[in-house]
Amino acid sequence: MESSLVPSEPQRRRPAPKRAQRRPELLRDNEIQAWSKPTRPVEDLDSVASRYPDRHLSLSSKRKPMEFYDTPERPKAFSMDSLEFFFLIAQYFREALPLRLILLMIACQKAGGQIRLTQEEMSTVLDVQRAKINEALGEVMSHGIVFKVRRGVYQFNPPYSYRVAEFIPGTELVEAEYVQVDQDKTIAKIRKDESLPDLVRFPSLEHMREAIEELRKKRAEERAARRLARAQRQEEGSAQ
Numbered sequence: 001m002e003s004s005l006v007p008s009e010p011q012r013r014r015p016a017p018k019r020a021q022r023r024p025e026l027l028r029d030n031e032i033q034a035w036s037k038p039t040r041p042v043e044d045l046d047s048v049a050s051r052y053p054d055r056h057l058s059l060s061s062k063r064k065p066m067e068f069y070d071t072p073e074r075p076k077a078f079s080m081d082s083l084e085f086f087f088l089i090a091q092y093f094r095e096a097l098p099l100r101l102i103l104l105m106i107a108c109q110k111a112g113g114q115i116r117l118t119q120e121e122m123s124t125v126l127d128v129q130r131a132k133i134n135e136a137l138g139e140v141m142s143h144g145i146v147f148k149v150r151r152g153v154y155q156f157n158p159p160y161s162y163r164v165a166e167f168i169p170g171t172e173l174v175e176a177e178y179v180q181v182d183q184d185k186t187i188a189k190i191r192k193d194e195s196l197p198d199l200v201r202f203p204s205l206e207h208m209r210e211a212i213e214e215l216r217k218k219r220a221e222e223r224a225a226r227r228l229a230r231a232q233r234q235e236e237g238s239a240q
Contacts (some may be wrong), residue, residue, distance in 0.1 A: 025217035085160045089145075090210040092215065093148040097136040100126055105146060105154065112181030115146065127177075131154070143208060144199035157203040158183045 049057055093099050105115045106127060121139065135164045141147060145153045156162060162183055170176030189200050199207065 019022040028067065043233060059086045065191060084205055085208075088205060088212065092208060092212050093139075095133060095136070097126070098140050101133070101136050101140060102145065104158065106161050109156055109161065109163045111163050111179040112186055113162045114149070115156065116152060117154065144197065144203050147196060155190075157194040158187050159199065159203050159205060162186070 045057055049055075089099060089102060101122065104122060105117065108117055109115045119130055119133050122128075122137070123133045126133070144157055145160050148154050149155050164183065165178065165180040168177040168179070190196065194200065
């Protein structure tokens with residue numbers, strides 16, 4: 001009698017069930033020891049509240065980082081700019097260079113709104129010919145946004161952009177320094193200088209708003225004139 005032997009399939013080892021890793025609990029009583037112990041990640045506030053019923057929980061708003069415009073010579077400097085000013089120049093200036101020039105001067109201004117840049121330096125940084133820098137700078141200055149103090153030194157009008165203060169950290173040889181120039185003092189100084197144009201001495205964002213409306217009106221008239229000329233050419237062509 002023959003017996004048929006069926007080869008048995010090799011049995012695979014079943015993986016051992018994974019044990020859930022025990023997460024360390026938050027330390028309630030020993031705050032000093034808590035600094036060196038890992039803690040359980042917080043998934044939601046309800047779970048934390050159920051574990052610590054005797055604690056009051058609160059959720060504050062996210063802290064926003066301060067934007068710094070610093071250099072090795074003047075680190076930790078911060079500025080204050082008019083958001084309305086940014087909105088208006090984005091509407092008014094149709095060419096990129098005046099906008100780029102304004103942003104460059106904002107980045108390079110010192111406490112009190114002073115800008116120490118020559119036109120050669122502006123030309124080098126923006127990679128633009130000196131003649132174009134001079135033309136764009138003249139257009140920006142014509143609106144009272146900045147004015148020239150002396151060669152290589154310009155001044156922002158406070159309503160547009162103004163660096164309030166600079167903090168210079170100290171070293172082993174030099175003490176820390178905090179430079180602050182109040183906006184009202186700068187405005188008073190500008191208004192006393194009768195050699196400056198009235199648009200500089202009495203700056204107003206309303207001037208930019210009026211310029212935008214005049215520009216839009218002029219462009220609308222030009223578009224209407226082009227449409228009229230195109231319609232006349234079409235009529236003359238159909239008459240022939």
